[in-house]
Amino acid sequence: MSDNSKNPVPINVIYTGVAGTGKTYQLLQIAKQYTAYLPKAGDQDLLGQLLQSLSWREVLCLIFLEMRTGQQELVKVPEIVEHRFFVAKAAQNDRDKNLSNTAWSALRRHSPADSKTVSCDNRASQAFFDKDQSGAWYLLPESMTLLTELSQQLTEYQQAQHDNQDNKDRQPQGFSQPRFSMVSFHQAYGYEEFVEGIRPVMAASNGVGNHSDNRSSHMHYDIQDGAFLKLCQRAARDPEQRYAMLIDEINRANVSRVFGELLSLIESDKRAGMANAMAVNLAYSGRSFSVPANVDIYATMNTQDHSLAPLDMALRRRFRFISCPPQPSLLPIIDATQHSESGNPSDTIDLSKLLMGINNRVIQTLGAEAQLGHAFLLSVSSLEQLQTVLVEQVIPQLAQAAGGQVAVLQYLFQDEQQQIDAQFIQDSQALIMNHSSQMDTQNDIPAQSQLFSGHDSFFSQSMNTGSYQVNADLVARTGAFSSPAVYQRLY
Numbered sequence: 001m002s003d004n005s006k007n008p009v010p011i012n013v014i015y016t017g018v019a020g021t022g023k024t025y026q027l028l029q030i031a032k033q034y035t036a037y038l039p040k041a042g043d044q045d046l047l048g049q050l051l052q053s054l055s056w057r058e059v060l061c062l063i064f065l066e067m068r069t070g071q072q073e074l075v076k077v078p079e080i081v082e083h084r085f086f087v088a089k090a091a092q093n094d095r096d097k098n099l100s101n102t103a104w105s106a107l108r109r110h111s112p113a114d115s116k117t118v119s120c121d122n123r124a125s126q127a128f129f130d131k132d133q134s135g136a137w138y139l140l141p142e143s144m145t146l147l148t149e150l151s152q153q154l155t156e157y158q159q160a161q162h163d164n165q166d167n168k169d170r171q172p173q174g175f176s177q178p179r180f181s182m183v184s185f186h187q188a189y190g191y192e193e194f195v196e197g198i199r200p201v202m203a204a205s206n207g208v209g210n211h212s213d214n215r216s217s218h219m220h221y222d223i224q225d226g227a228f229l230k231l232c233q234r235a236a237r238d239p240e241q242r243y244a245m246l247i248d249e250i251n252r253a254n255v256s257r258v259f260g261e262l263l264s265l266i267e268s269d270k271r272a273g274m275a276n277a278m279a280v281n282l283a284y285s286g287r288s289f290s291v292p293a294n295v296d297i298y299a300t301m302n303t304q305d306h307s308l309a310p311l312d313m314a315l316r317r318r319f320r321f322i323s324c325p326p327q328p329s330l331l332p333i334i335d336a337t338q339h340s341e342s343g344n345p346s347d348t349i350d351l352s353k354l355l356m357g358i359n360n361r362v363i364q365t366l367g368a369e370a371q372l373g374h375a376f377l378l379s380v381s382s383l384e385q386l387q388t389v390l391v392e393q394v395i396p397q398l399a400q401a402a403g404g405q406v407a408v409l410q411y412l413f414q415d416e417q418q419q420i421d422a423q424f425i426q427d428s429q430a431l432i433m434n435h436s437s438q439m440d441t442q443n444d445i446p447a448q449s450q451l452f453s454g455h456d457s458f459f460s461q462s463m464n465t466g467s468y469q470v471n472a473d474l475v476a477r478t479g480a481f482s483s484p485a486v487y488q489r490l491y
Contacts, residue, residue, distance in 0.1 A: 010268045011296035014250060016303050017324035020373020023300035027246045030298050034180040034244040050157045051089045053238040056106045059089045061128060061147055064139040065154050074136035077103050107137055125223040125285050181231040182246040185253035191260045194226045196284050223284045235292040242294050250299035255315065265291045267318050303369050326359060326374045328352040336383045336484035347484045349386065351377045353491040361412045370401040387477050395470055406468040414489050422480040426469045
């Protein structure tokens with residue numbers, strides 16, 4: 001995507017693939033494309049950049065947040081109107097009249113319904129401000145969790161301003177402005193978190209005296225906007241820029257339930273301003289809503305999760321599906337010469353060939369959807385790290401895919417023709433028989449008695465892992481597994 005701000009067609013994409021193919025990494029890279037790294041600027045330009053895309057309500061929140069850093073929590077309207085953030089926003093909007101009314105209107109509209117000091121006939125669904133008996137306004141403590149992103153923008157602005165003051169002889173710095181929201185779906189994720197829902201809110205029951213000391217709190221329920229709705233609201237106020245909703249593991253949730261009535265609205269031709277634009281009334285608030293055309297949606301989907309296979313059919317018409325296959329070419333060759341008795345420079349382990357070898361056998365026996373992603377080996381740079389990854393990640397992943405079948409696992413690791421002490425995957429029953437045979441030749445005590453008495457822990461360990469066992473020498477990094485040659489045979 002070379003210039004996402006000038007692309008008029010909404011993007012709906014799902015990246016699919018097995019675990020470890022870099023799908024989430026792809027989302028993080030996309031996030032950078034939807035982050036505006038604003039140009040270096042002086043103090044006034046920095047302020048303009050900060051306020052450009054903010055609503056009046058957000059500007060007011062920003063003012064309260066900054067004053068809280070200076071230990072001032074109670075603010076009256078004249079102070080708000082004179083604040084440099086308010087003055088700069090008014091200048092951006094070419095406003096120089098009725099500014100007090102603008103502040104009053106936004107404050108009242110975003111006050112709680114049970115406020116004892118504020119009356120309003122047209123309240124917003126979410127409260128941010130309340131007023132005490134003296135006429136001073138304050139930011140509701142329970143709204144702080146909704147202002148994380150705004151707080152971060154304020155922090156970056158203050159840091160950039162501080163840098164400008166410390167480096168007056170240098171070119172002033174800018175700051176970043178993200179235009180995306182990222183969520184991770186899970187089985188319990190629903191419409192209430194994504195679009196809007198009724199949630200419990202702790203609110204002040206009165207505003208008498210010092211609000212921080214004398215107000216008691218009680219719980220009430222209010223309609224609050226979800227992650228996607230908030231992003232759409234930002235995008236609607238800033239139509240010249242593109243915004244992105246990033247969803248990790250989209251197949252972990254019931255997508256029809258999460259999107260609700262928005263499932264039709266996300267189609268490209270049904271966005272606001274498009275040929276077949278649609279609007280619906282939201283389920284809880286009843287507000288009319290349509291998805292802006294400048295909102296792009298990117299998601300990831302693990303194709304190994306067969307429990308939610310119908311998802312593909314439900315979204316095929318609304319999303320493009322881009323396959324993310326394993327990329328062995330990204331993997332390095334690790335130097336294992338220090339572990340070789342010969343010290344031959346050829347005693348290296350090519351992780352690319354190793355992964356391709358295993359995956360070729362996986363495809364033959366278990367199918368393409370059981371392949372290993374390159375991310376399993378991407379951070380490996382030594383033989384010790386390779387051994388750890390094989391024991392703790394690769395073998396458990398393949399064992400689950402193979403249903404613990406020892407014959408399949410031994411084929412994947414080229415163990416069939418190997419001596420039992422050089423096998424990655426050992427047959428538990430063969431181990432028992434081999435152990436029994438060894439004991440029988442020692443003439444100490446009868447092998448069968450030894451097996452079920454003195455070595456019951458060994459027997460239990462073998463049975464606990466099912467029909468296969470990971471070679472203890474691989475775990476201990478000893479024996480045949482201290483040599484690079486045993487890993488090269490996986491090619």
